[in-house]
Amino acid sequence: MLLLDKDDCPFCWKVRIAAAELGLALEIVAASSEEGKAGVARHSPQGTAPVLVDGDLGIWESAVIVEYLDDRGGGRLVGGDAETRARARLLQVFSDRVVGEGLREVVFEKRSKPQDQWDLERIARGEKTWRGHLGWLEAALGEAEFFLGDFSVAECALYPRFALAGKFGVGVDERHPKLRSWFGRLHDRPSITASRPKG
Numbered sequence: 001m002l003l004l005d006k007d008d009c010p011f012c013w014k015v016r017i018a019a020a021e022l023g024l025a026l027e028i029v030a031a032s033s034e035e036g037k038a039g040v041a042r043h044s045p046q047g048t049a050p051v052l053v054d055g056d057l058g059i060w061e062s063a064v065i066v067e068y069l070d071d072r073g074g075g076r077l078v079g080g081d082a083e084t085r086a087r088a089r090l091l092q093v094f095s096d097r098v099v100g101e102g103l104r105e106v107v108f109e110k111r112s113k114p115q116d117q118w119d120l121e122r123i124a125r126g127e128k129t130w131r132g133h134l135g136w137l138e139a140a141l142g143e144a145e146f147f148l149g150d151f152s153v154a155e156c157a158l159y160p161r162f163a164l165a166g167k168f169g170v171g172v173d174e175r176h177p178k179l180r181s182w183f184g185r186l187h188d189r190p191s192i193t194a195s196r197p198k199g
C-alpha cells in the first residue's frame with residue numbers, strides 16, 4: 001500500500017500512526033513529488049493528502065483510510081461493539097472537523113506571516129476556541145488512560161493536533177492536567193515516534 005503524504009499534515013500523521021500501530025507497512029510518497037501529484041490528481045476529488053492507494057483503490061479521506069487500515073490490520077483501533085465504534089468515530093470527527101477549525105486560525109496566521117504582521121485578534125479567537133475544545137476533551141477523557149480505554153483511533157487523530165498546537169505556542173498546559181498527562185504518556189510511544197514529521 002502506498003501513502004501519498006504531506007509530512008507535517010495532521011491528517012497524514014494520523015494515518016501514519018494508525019499504520020505503525022497496526023504493524024502495516026506503507027510506502028510513503030511525498031504528495032509534492034511528481035508521482036505524488038499525479039496520484040493525488042487521479043484519486044482525490046478535493047486534491048488533498050493523504051491518499052491511500054491499494055491496487056486500483058484510492059482512498060482520499062483520512063477517516064476512511066484509518067478504518068480501512070484497521071479492517072486490514074485486525075480491527076484494534078475502532079473498537080468492537082456498536083457503542084465503542086460510535087464513540088471512536090465521534091472523537092475522530094471532533095478532531096478532524098471541530099478541533100481543526102479553531103487551531104487553524106492560530107496555525108495559518110502564525111505560519112503565513114512574519115510575527116510583526118500577525119493578526120493578534122484572529123490568533124486570540126482561535127486560541128479561545130481551541131481552549132474551549134480542550135475543556136470538552138478533558139471531560140471526555142475523564143480518569144481514563146486513553147479516550148476509549150485502550151489506544152484507539154482517537155489517539156491517532158488527536159495526538160497530531162496537540163503536537164501542532166504545541167509547535168505554534170498553544171499547547172496543552174496545567175489548566176487541563178488530565179489531557180497534559182495523556183499527551184505526555186503518548187510522547188514516546190513507538191508508533192508516534194516512528195511517524196513523527198521530520199520537519
Ligand SMILES: N[C@@H](CCC(=O)N[C@@H](CS)C(=O)NCC(=O)O)C(=O)O
Nearest residue numbers: 009010011048049050060061062063
Ligand atoms: N478531509 C480530508 C482533509 C485533508 C486535508 O485537508 N489535507 C490538506 C493538508 S493538511 C491538503 O492536502 N490540502 C491541500 C493542499 O495543501 O494543497 C482528510 O481528512 O483526508
